[in-house]
Amino acid sequence: MSYIDIKKLKKVYKMGEIEIKAVDGVNFSIDKGELVVILGPSGAGKTTILNILGGMDTATSGQVIVDGKHVEKLSRKELINYRRYDIGFVFQFYNLVQNLTALENVELASQICTNPLNAEDVMKEVGLEERKNNFPAQLSGGEQQRVAIARAIAKNPKLLLCDEPTGALDSKTGKSILELLQKTARTMGMTVIIITHNSVIADIADKVIQVKNGTIAEIKINKKPTDAKEISW
Amino acid sequence: MQRKLVGNMKLLIKEALRKIKLTFGRFLSVFFIVALGVGFFAGIRNTSDDMLFTVSSYFADKNLMDFRLVSTLGFTDADVEILKQMPSINDVEGSHYIDCLESSKAVRILGITNKINQLTLVDGRNPKNNKEVLADATVYEVGDELTLNTPELKETKVKVVGTVKSPMYIQFNNKGTTLIGNGKISGFLYTLESNFSTNVYTLIYLTGKDTASLRAYTQEYQASIEKLETKMTDALDQLKMRRYNEIKTEARQKIEDAKQKIEEEKEKYRIELETVKNNLDQTNKKLQKTDKEINEKEYALNQEFKQANQELLLAKKTLAQKTAEYQKNVEKYNQYKAYLECVEYIYAYDHFPDLSKMTDEEIVFYLLNLSEEDIHQFLEYMQQGDFSIELPEIDYNDKEAVKTYLETVFNSEIMQEIRKNIDFTNKEDLLKQFQKLVKDMEIKLDNAKEEIAKASNLLQEKEQFLNKKKKESQSALVKYKKEIETGYKQLEDGYREYEINYEKFEIQFKDAYTKINQQIKQVDEIEKPNIYVFTRKDNAGYEEYKSDTTRVNNISKVFPIFFLLVAALVCLNTMSRMVEEDRGQMGIYKSLGLKNRQILFTYILYATVATIFGSIIGLLLGCTILPNVIYNIYSFMYVLPNLKLENNFFTMIFTTILMFVVTLSITMYTALSVLKNTPASLLRPKAPAKGKKVLIEKISFIWKRLNFSFKVTTRNIFRYKKRIFMTIVGIAGCTALTLAGFGLKDSITGIIKKQFNTITKYKATIVLDHSYQELDKDMKEVLENNGITNPTLIYQELYNYKIKDKNNDVYLVVPSNINEMKQYITLQHRKDKEKVDFSDDGVIITEKMALNLNAGIGDFITIYDTNKKEYQVKVKEITENYAYNYIYLTNTYYEKIFDQKVNYNMVISGIDENKNIDQISESLLNTNKVLNVSFIEDILEKFNDMINNLNKIVLVILICSCLLAFVVLYNLTTINITERIREIATLKVLGFHDKEVSLYVYRETMILTILGALVGLFLGIFLHQFVITSAEMEFIMFQRNINSISYVYAFLVTILFSLIISVFTHYKLKKINMIEALKSVE
DSSP states (O other): OOSEEEEEEEEEEEETTEEEEEEEEEEEEEOTTOEEEEEOOTTSSHHHHHHHHTTSSOOSEEEEEETTEEGGGOOHHHHHHIIIIIEEEEOTTOOOOTTSOHHHHHHHHHTTOSSOOOHHHHHHHTTOGGGTTSOGGGSOHHHHHHHHHHHHHHTOOSEEEEESTTTTSOHHHHHHHHHHHHHHHHHHOOEEEEEESOTTGGGGOSEEEEEETTEEEEEEEOSSOOOGGGOOO | OHHHHHHHHHHHHHHHHHHHHHTHHHHHHHHHHHHHHHHHHHHHHHHHHHHHHHHHHHHHHTTOOSEEEEEEEEEOHHHHHHHHTOTTEEEEEEEOEEEEEETTEEEEEEEOOSSSSOOEEEEEOOOOSTTEEEEETTTOOTTOEEEEEOTTBSOOEEEEEEEEEOTTOOBTTOOOBOSSTTSBOOEEEEEOGGGBSOOSEEEEEEEETGGGGSOTTSHHHHHHHHHHHHHHHHHHHHHHHHHHHHHHHHHHHHHHHHHHHHHHHHHHHHHHHHHHHHHHHHHHHHHHHHHHHHHHHHHHHHHHHHHHHHHHHHHHHHHHHHHHHHHHHHHHHHHHHHHHHHHHHHHHOSSSOOGGGSOHHHHHHHHHTOOHHHHHHHHHHHHHTTOSOOOOOOOTTOHHHHHHHHHHHHHSHHHHHHHHHSOTTOOTTHHHHHHHHHHHHHHHHHHHHHHHHHHHHHHHHHHHHHHHHHHHHHHHHHHHHHHHHHHHHHHHHHHHHHHHHHHHHHHHHHHHHHHHHHHHHHHHHOOOOOEEEEEGGGSTTHHHHHHHHHHHHHHHHHHHHHHHHHHHHHHHHHHHHHHHHTHHHHHHHHHHTOOHHHHHHHHHHHHHIIIIIHHHHHHHHHHHHHHHHHHHHHHTTBOOOOOOOOOOHHHHHHHHHHHHHHHHHHHHHHHHHHHTSOHHHHHSOOOOOOOOOOHHHHOHHHHHHSOHHHHHHHHHHHHOHHHHHHHHHHHHHHHHHHHHHHHHHHHHHHHHHIIIIIIBOOOEEEEEEEEESSOOHHHHHHHHHTTEEEEEEEEEEEEEEEETTEEEEEEEEEESSHHHHHHHBOOBOTTTOOBOOOOTTOEEEEHHHHHHHTOOTTOEEEEEOTTOOEEEEEEEEEEOOOBSOEEEOOHHHHHHHHSSOOOEEEEEEEEOTTSOHHHHHHHHHHTTSEEEEEEHHHHHHHHHHHHHHHHHHHHHHHHHHHHHHHHHHHHHHHHHHHHTHHHHHHHHHHTOOHHHHHHHHHHHHHHHHHHHHHHHHHHHHHHHHHHHHHHOOTTBOOOOOOOHHHHHHHHHHHHHHHHHHHHHHHHHHHHOOHHHHHOOOO
């Protein structure tokens, strides 16, 4: 039994008579501490999988088992708790609370968790000690994303889910972000899942899951994942 | 190009419609708030106009009189004709009315007129004869049988065949006052004109030509009436003269007739009396004659009788003489006989000697020497024998005595007489002589006896006859005399009666003449009649209705504006929000090359549809519901037809356009400011509002101590400046409205208690039938006996003062005794409760009047009496008062101002609590020393009614305020959520529970709401003050303060709605789909 098991996952949208199969029978598993990249073109269904995995969306059918927990069976409230304690999410467009400083953004997340990491420490970890009292508007894109990551990490979740984290950043900044994510996976033992359409990024992953048209095209295992430092696009 | 445009047009329209569909909630909220604001505004504004329109239409329909003339001498058809000649008069009708009691209630009975004052039949039918009447539908039912206690109707036992509404009586429980019963008319009845006993009209109704087209209660109508009244003065003078002369002539004629009749009667009587007297005199004469005759007869008879008597007497005398003689002779005879018997004895006795041979002395001697035995024998013989001689009682043994006796016998006359007739010398014949003598004597005697007997008989007969005759004539005389006596007595009575009758006759005619003279005097004293002109203002309930509509109007001037403002504000907010959100969309269009105006089109359409349709619906609902609701509140108190909506299009259109213009301009302004940007920047997501350090943060001392949530909340509060402003203003507005609503209720209800418990403490006001300088013992007794306690005399008269050329009432009051009056009327400053004193160089006026005139202590104000004469008085003090306006002054100052002494005409007093006020009123009016009694109780009731209505209206306003609060809060909250949807979604992603998410949002709202409510409470005080001063009538001063509890209520109401909204918000937040919300702009 892997840490994360996805079995026959399906997500179907019904709009009147039209059925859209966003995810059409997906199976894969992820081990603890793995850095996984889900690769695929736009509309492939990767975000959908991530959303279901992250407890933000529900599966139409199939099983999603995370650390023994059947996520697909969780009630609304249980899902909220799942998101609260077990998941850390990083968005493409940061989604920081504009009215809070960087540190406060992190605190926002940490103060609702049972076993959070110290916000200041996490800030340090992400290298934003100096900027902790700045508002998001006063931070660059990369810094904002770091704050977002800090926020996610501070929760001390089981899973760190990142949806196109570098999508809005230039390659240099993006790289630093990826470095951070890799470091987190390695040093903190957190299971990190990154979604991207950028195949270059896939090299840093331990496992690459290729998604096409709502199904798994290929699952590749990198025995020797590249350091984020060394990739470039 | 055209096709493109058209195509674009279609697209844009589609876009607009879809937009409406997509953001239907928002559309609805705009729609709804527009409807509410516009509907409320126009609705309330129209209400008072509708109310007036309804009533004035009713009056026009039923041809309500413009004038009612009453004359102290009544009217006739001639008067009606004169008035008909006036060109500015339309209809003229003479009619009757009387007030009377019907089972101890006072009712007014009016004649059914033809054209003016038409009645509305509620039930039943019209009367066909005098026994049938129409009755007040609020009091009677068809079939009721009534007995009317009045001599002025032909039929007083009547039956109600129909019940009606009359345009003269529009108020439910106010039918006017009267002088009978308890002073209040309980209901009206209409009867056929023919049922009134008199032909003289009690009143004349008039309608004017010009006034027919004017609406009741308007300035134009009033001006027209005043003009008409002036025009009528000449006609009225004419009427007065005519009637005056008519009456005088009639009266004088009547007096002449009466006089003549009296004369005739007098003559008749006089003749009668004379006849009687003559008869009496004649009878008298007759009696006298008869009397005289009888007397004469009597005298004659008497004379006759006298004579007869005399004759009889004579005869009797003669007879008596004869009888006496006879008796004498009889005696003589008896003696002779006795002697004879003696002689015969002697002769027979043989013992005796022959006396013939003896001389007398010898005889005597012999006798004397008779032996005792012989004497005894002699005596025995004499005694035994039937002798006529009585033997004397002598002792016959006494010889001397015997001798004396014998001597006496011998010497007696008889003896001497016998010796004369008998020759004693011839003794032998002595016996024979003697015997013969005696025999002769006997014979003579017998003859004499016979004669005497005869004569006696005759005499007796005569006497008897005479007596009989006497008796007869006596009784006849007595009879006649008695007759005459009776006759005289009767005559006496007759004369006496005649005297009495004559006296009576004299008195009677003396009185009659006096009366005639009095009447002549009265007729001479007849004054020219007074004609009183009453207008509609004098109808019971007419002015009250106007006051009520004015109140509504006053409220409508203020409250709805607020509504409209808040509605506009919310509208603005919503539309600008929408425009802002559509940046992206607008960017797309711009980048596609659409012109600004084309892009604007959508928003214009959206705004137009929302406001226009919203306004229409609002107007439709508001202008029908609100007037009806408010009218219905009043219809309980008035007897009126159903509400007629006037639909003042001006207000409606104006409001709609206003709303439309405002909304549209802001929409366009916002849209244009957005469109100023380049397409590119529009296409980029809008930079979210920057975070900034809040002021409090700078005070690190406090900031450090705040917990995280609080920090977040604080920052969030200050993040959207516009939102702070909007929320606080919106909430404040609603709270202010609510507070003003509650406060209005407080101010209104408070005055009753204040006025009638602390200021006006008297229980009754009595108008006396004439003026007094002081209450004398009699009057005090009269009052006390009829349930009045502790009366004090005052002078009270109605004066006017002007507010902007409009006349308003004020009562001038002069107490006869200031200390007594102070028991009943409290004079004090409102604010510091300091007591106010009278002074002789100025007046005390009530506060509202001071406010109305903007007068302070020391200022001079002008008042006018009923003849429009001006007086200037100095204000010395201002006293607290809430109902009606008064001026109080001392009699000294009164005299100074009005140049005459005070004539105290009223009494204020307490009442006997054990008595019923109707009883008191009735018994007082019955004393005829009192013209009118009114009780505080009744006034209180009137006020309570008014206040109840006002409260209901306040309730309506409060409900609308609450609705408004609800909508505002909802709107603000929704907008707030939409603005921060990404943020909220992020929180959800982070794993915030629904409650936590809601609290996160709502904490700010709550704080802003509380702040807004506090500001609103503050604003509400001013709004309340403003509304109070606008909604007040000029004779009422509402309490200016709001009860503390009202603040709490207003606050709680706002908070309550806030909480309700928060529940709603919670569900909305719950529904937010994180994924959708966080979908990045790709």
